[in-house]
Amino acid sequence: MIPFISVLSRLAACLLFSPFLLGVIGKTKAFFAGRKGPPLLQPYYDILKLIQKGSVYSVTTTWIFRAAPLIFFATTLIASFLIPFGGLKAPVQFWGDALLFTYLFGLGRFFIILAAMDTGSSFEGMGASREAIFSCLSEIVLFLNFAALAVLSKSFSLSQMIGESWWASWTVSGPSLILVGASYFMILLVENSRIPIDDPATHLELTMIHEVMVLDHSGPDLAFILHGAAIKLFVQGSFFVTLLIPFQSHNRIIDATVFLAAMIGLAVIIGIVESVMARLRLNRIPSFITGAFVLALFGLIIAIMRVL
Amino acid sequence: MRLFLLSLEILAFSAVLVLFLDRFRKLCHFVFVASLVAACSLNFFVSFPFLRGGETSIFRIPWSVPFGEFTIGLDPLSAFFLMTIGCVALASGIYGCGYLQEHHEKKNLGVHYFFYLLLITLLLVVVTARNAVLFLTAWELMTIIGYFLVTFYDEKKSVREAGYLYLIVTHCGTFCLLVMFALMGQAASSMDFDQMALAHYAPGLTGLLFILGLVGFGAKAGFFPIHIWLPHAHPAAPSHVSALFSGFVIKTGIYGLLRLIFIIKDLPAWSGPVVLAIGGVSGVFGVLYALGQHEIKKLLAYHSIENIGIIALGIGIGLLGNASGHESIALIGYAGGLLHVLNHAVFKSLLFLSAGSVIRSTGTGEIDAMGGLLKFLPFTGHLFLIGSLSICGLPLFNGFISEWLVYRALFDGVIHLDKFGIIMAVMAAVSLALIGGLAAICFAKAFSVIFLGQNRSHRQDIYKENPCMMWGPMMFLAAICVWIGLFPKTIVSFAFASAHFLIAAKPVAAQTEFLLQPILSTTKVLYIFLLVLGLLVLCRALLARRYPERRVGTWACGYPSLTTRIQYTASSFAEPVLRLFKWMVCFQVQRSEKSRINLPEELELSSKVVDMPEHFVFRPILAMLRRFSGMLLKLQSGHIPQYLFYMLLGLIALLLWKFPWRA
Known part of the structure; x- marks a missing residue:
């Protein structure tokens, strides 16, 4: 019975809480810009409204265009089953689940890219091509982060890599963890198409990455993509938060509260980054990812030095 | 073992049969497909018990070739490759029948099927041979028959060139293998794989053997930078032959490497890192060059x-x-x-x-x-x-x-x-x-x-x-x-069975x-x-x-309609990646402008990647070789008096050498 409740509360957190993060980011940006901004629950209103609309499909498209949002949504949801957060153990944990975690996102992304190309529009092709290369680069950094965590925790299962007894580790391998955390945060921005990589709210299609890919999606399809993106932010953010909170009280309520507060804190930080930074030029983005790569590499080197 | 020999016989026999059946088109197809189905299903049947942990089985017939013996053995490693051949050969063969139908008027398909079946037979022998002489013979025949299959469209110049390149590269590889097996045979004083596995090799020798094996088998497998024949031969061949080549023929190189690892137990410590490095480099360069290609094969x-x-x-x-x-x-x-x-x-x-x-x-x-x-x-x-x-x-x-x-x-x-x-x-x-x-x-x-x-x-x-x-x-x-x-x-446990065999551990x-x-x-x-x-x-x-859907044209950002020319092409899709890695793949973008009277200039933009090992290493070397061998051409002028002169010179030299006054 307990695992059942745990899975249910995990699903509830993913499905219901994730759009709130987008609302928090929006509110933070509005605060910095001196505006009142949309209400905190605006992403929920958007999703609800979109679900109640009919879709418009281009005559060029095939079934791939319709299937992609569902596959994207399902992959992000399933990926959330693999990480522990907020005092909830991961329902599925095994040696090597970190790979499945990464490759599930890869599967979703592959179909979103195909769907973008399916429309036959050059804008969407442009977005697809950019998303493909930047996410490929960020995947390398992610694997380097995994390697550092694997060296530190002597394990290749996400639940042991980020979840357990980090208080002891922080005292021993703090420097390495800080570097890995910083590098992971940069990758988080890349993967979730936030400023300084990509601006979800810009008005010019030519400079967009993720948003331009989903130009032709409408109605419930767009709702699935929006909600899927929110879950992706939640899942990848909770990886970050669980990694950095060296604290577990084993009291469900305290753990959950601390976790949710930390997630909101993360959203505020992302909002601040978005407010104080300008979007990078497209050809500067590889340098940004290289920066993350170097941080991860140093994290790994320190980890190897500490452990051996 | 008997069943395996039966499958070899079926393939060899029907290979000869289809050679003469070209006139009777339906019968020829039938014999071809039936023999493939029979042989491949026999192969599955043969290989499964070994992958479930069966004992090694060996079959020997004396052979009149010096040091040679017709020794064939089945073990989990061979069985894994037999199973793989079965899948690829069956599918590509049947596909080939459909694919080549339009060529039936122009080409002798019987010959093509003959080579195809013979290649499968030889592939089966290569992965089961337990004697170096038999292995090399089958390996060499496989290479040559592969050439005939690749050059099916031999009326095209590019196809002939691709086949020729394939022959050159794989023969260089075979040369290394010849030296390697000779050295091993000398150390083990037998050409039998089982004897070689028991022999002791000097520490320096294992390193040399391993390098020879890497080059020899790597040329077949397509390790970077000796991959240069692959991108030419695969597009040149008919598709089912490319499938067989890419699917299995290049894997014989991997098989050879694994067999070598199995035979020489104490490889030098650097062998693992070297193979890892080769793997990483081949993988990254292979996929980067692939990104730059816009021809599908x-x-x-x-x-x-x-x-x-x-x-x-x-x-x-x-x-x-x-x-x-x-x-x-x-x-x-x-x-x-x-x-x-x-x-x-x-x-x-x-x-x-x-x-x-x-x-x-x-x-x-x-x-x-x-x-x-x-x-x-x-x-x-x-x-x-x-x-x-x-x-x-x-x-x-x-x-x-x-x-x-x-x-x-x-x-x-x-x-x-x-x-x-x-x-x-x-x-x-x-x-x-x-x-x-x-x-x-x-x-x-x-x-x-x-x-x-x-x-x-x-x-x-x-x-x-x-x-x-x-x-x-x-x-x-x-x-x-x-x-x-x-x-x-099932399949993963099969792979583990082979891996257990490879490191000689009991599961x-x-x-x-x-x-x-x-x-x-x-x-x-x-x-x-x-x-x-x-x-x-x-x-x-x-x-x-509940909510109706509509179908309209793709949104063109406010413009009236999209044309097909606006679509993103393969070149534009791959451009950001190639630009990022341009120092690795030699990515070149060329612009040319044609000026026209009273009209804006017509612009042409083209991009390509250049295969660096091929163009900067191997082609110059080959050109140099040709220049040197061109000098030898003067000796062979085609004039009969000149040849008579050579004979006279030879005779005089012989006479001088054997002349009695030396004794």
């Missing part, structure tokens, strides 16, 4: 180099684990490499066969001239999609399972090995991640530009789907992809459980994924019923 050929790289990564970490005494790392690494041999054979032949189907329907191999073919060629399109998802290593399909094993071996290496080992394993894991990501880009490009969007050619007639003789075998291969992807238990039940369990948990998550996806599809269908 050439693109696939470069992907073969990439996948050979992944296999080498598995073998490399296996060697490293074995050398450092971590048995489980060695097992997982070898099993990952072996499973990738099978998986690559299956999905790459699937891709080559569907590429052939596309080429047959459209009459071109240029990706940028296609588009929107999924609507015209539904079978081909969806099968190509399955092949693409498999080769990218995405979950639900077989590529994921083998890449997962290789990753796991590498990460286990990161956790358990010493400092140097960790650095090697991390570099390999990072390059594998890069390879995976770039392969996904490349196949997103290939699939979407060929099959999605609008058609780019100006053809008015509709493309026709090819006969079921062609998509039937492709279905078979696609089914294997999905089967291994969703229910990998322990508890250990097998430890090795297999994570991959089974992975598939369980995938089942949940499929369940969730099904529920979502149901939800979506209900929503669609």
